[in-house]
Amino acid sequence: xxxxxxxxxxxxxxxxxxxxxxxxxxxxxxxxxxxxxxxxxxxxxxxxxxxxxxxxxxxxxxxxxxxxxxxxxxxxxxxxxxxxxxxxxxxxxxxxxxxxxxxxxxxxxxxxxxxxxxxxxxxxxxxxxxxxxxxxxxxxxxxxxxxxxxxxxxxxxxxxxxxxxxxxx
Ligand SMILES: [Zn+2]
Numbered sequence: 001x002x003x004x005x006x007x008x009x010x011x012x013x014x015x016x017x018x019x020x021x022x023x024x025x026x027x028x029x030x031x032x033x034x035x036x037x038x039x040x041x042x043x044x045x046x047x048x049x050x051x052x053x054x055x056x057x058x059x060x061x062x063x064x065x066x067x068x069x070x071x072x073x074x075x076x077x078x079x080x081x082x083x084x085x086x087x088x089x090x091x092x093x094x095x096x097x098x099x100x101x102x103x104x105x106x107x108x109x110x111x112x113x114x115x116x117x118x119x120x121x122x123x124x125x126x127x128x129x130x131x132x133x134x135x136x137x138x139x140x141x142x143x144x145x146x147x148x149x150x151x152x153x154x155x156x157x158x159x160x161x162x163x164x165x166x167x168x169x
Contacts, residue, residue: 021160025140025148030065036159039072041136043155046070051079055139055147065147069137079136086133089126093119 018029028035037046050068057063071079096119103112140148 019160021157021162022148023162024152024157025150026152026157026160027146027148027163028067030067030142030145030147033067035069036156038070038156039075040069040149040152040156041075042072043153044072044074046072049073049076051076053135053137055135055137055142055149057139057142060142063142065139065142067137067147067149069149075136082133082136083130086126086130089129090123091126093122093124093126095119096122 018033019035020027026040035050037048038044039046049071051071052066052068054064054066096115100112100115100119103109103115136151138150140150142148
């Protein structure tokens with residue numbers, strides 16, 4: 001059954017058709033799903049701001065989904081800084097490589113080698129950090145149409161119907 005609307009509106013009806021809970025997980029359609037204007041991590045007002053996350057299926061590395069969720073100012077700045085940190089390390093690495101080039105043209109070979117090594121290490125560190133940093137939002141499972149998100153605040157979850165309970169009763 002596919003009830004994706006070609007022109008989704010942010011109405012309660014569409015919200016209920018596209019989002020529900022499955023025990024401790026929030027289940028949503030991967031495409032065109034609008035979430036409430038609240039922080040998915042602490043349920044505080046999101047003030048109209050959304051942040052995109054790429055989540056991966058822990059059991060199928062190639063399975064990824066992009067989700068757009070509301071975050072409060074605190075969680076938003078935490079996530080943005082966490083993303084920036086990796087880029088800053090990599091940019092600093094590029095800066096060191098540029099410095100190494102400058103040192104070479106000025107005939108300072110030992111410092112040039114040192115700067116180049118530090119530059120390469122910074123770029124690697126930035127790349128590794130971007131891969132392994134703890135994620136604020138993770139997926140429990142991803143399927144063709146749906147994604148199961150974890151670490152959702154209980155008050156946020158409480159607003160959605162629980163399919164786990166409906167299937168049991
Ligand atoms: Zn929050």
